[in-house]
Amino acid sequence: MTATLDFWFDFASTYSYPACLRARSVAARDNVKLRYRPFLLGPGFKAQGWDTSPFNIYEAKGRYMWRDLERLCADLGLTFRQPEIFPQNSLLASRVAIAGDGEDWQEEFCRAVFHAQFGQGRRIDDPDVIDEILSRLGQPSSDIRAYAQTDAVKARLKAQTQEAGRQGIFGAPTFVTADGELFWGNDRLEAALRWAARKGK
């Protein structure tokens, strides 16, 4: 039986960038199948009284995070460019990713969105950027984008965000194993995979 690992992320989350870009190859090594589960951090932040990312609210922590992310990306051989706006609105990208549930292009789409944002400093709330990514993947961008904005898809993202809260997820990336074990942060990817692989046997 192939073990699975749920990879919960918000496209606006900085540490989800290295996590997403390296997850595929690390998971393949452990023979674990990843399930991409985009959700929105915003509602959880609001419930804690935050109207933006804690990295903006707590200045020293935010300054550290950008430097740490830069170092991490350098170590991983990932390009890094701090976007002018942070956090970006991740609603459109998340809906498109949800529309890609079960589709071959979903994984590559997620990787490309993170790379556009944190590798190139581009806007991911810009429909042209999303269309460009989908087209590069050989997908009918306007059809997918139209579908992503239907009530059905909107409701699925909302439900997925609520599920994240119910599972005790408070940040991103978070990895959740089939037996409900939570691992928070890019730093915990390996531990999560080990746990998932052990239980999958």
Place this chain on the structure above:
Amino acid sequence: MTATLDFWFDFASTYSYPACLRARSVAARDNVKLRYRPFLLGPGFKAQGWDTSPFNIYEAKGRYMWRDLERLCADLGLTFRQPEIFPQNSLLASRVAIAGDGEDWQEEFCRAVFHAQFGQGRRIDDPDVIDEILSRLGQPSSDIRAYAQTDAVKARLKAQTQEAGRQGIFGAPTFVTADGELFWGNDRLEAALRWAARKGK
């Protein structure tokens, strides 16, 4: 030239426990000399409007932290027992550690305080516990504790706490290299040592 790495911690900090217990052997491998720099997280937390640890304020995050710490300790072969009170008052232990600056027993004292608290669930604000640790290290416990409570030592802890803030430290453990590079968290110990070792050459 031997490279050095400043190891900033608060005795009340949970992730400083595995960091402190494993730092010595990991640093020795990289031929890096650690400088133990206890400080108080409280003043920084207060400045952000927190009257206790954020792990108590943000429930889901706190629940996760205890589980994560338990797993981490199991992986490292460290005993773990969640203390009844969290965070504990770390003032006395910090002052004694400061009194041990330049002394052979300082490192072992720090390790023992963390182990008493998070490995055995004991109180570290109890003078008897501190005395017991110092005595086990062959030190004159009442003399050291009396010295630790002098105005001179109190002032040094206060100054060190202020220095932490000036260096941009917002959490513990934090590792700072000689060239001022910050690495936050037990997870960053290896990266900090690599950085320090590279620059020390």
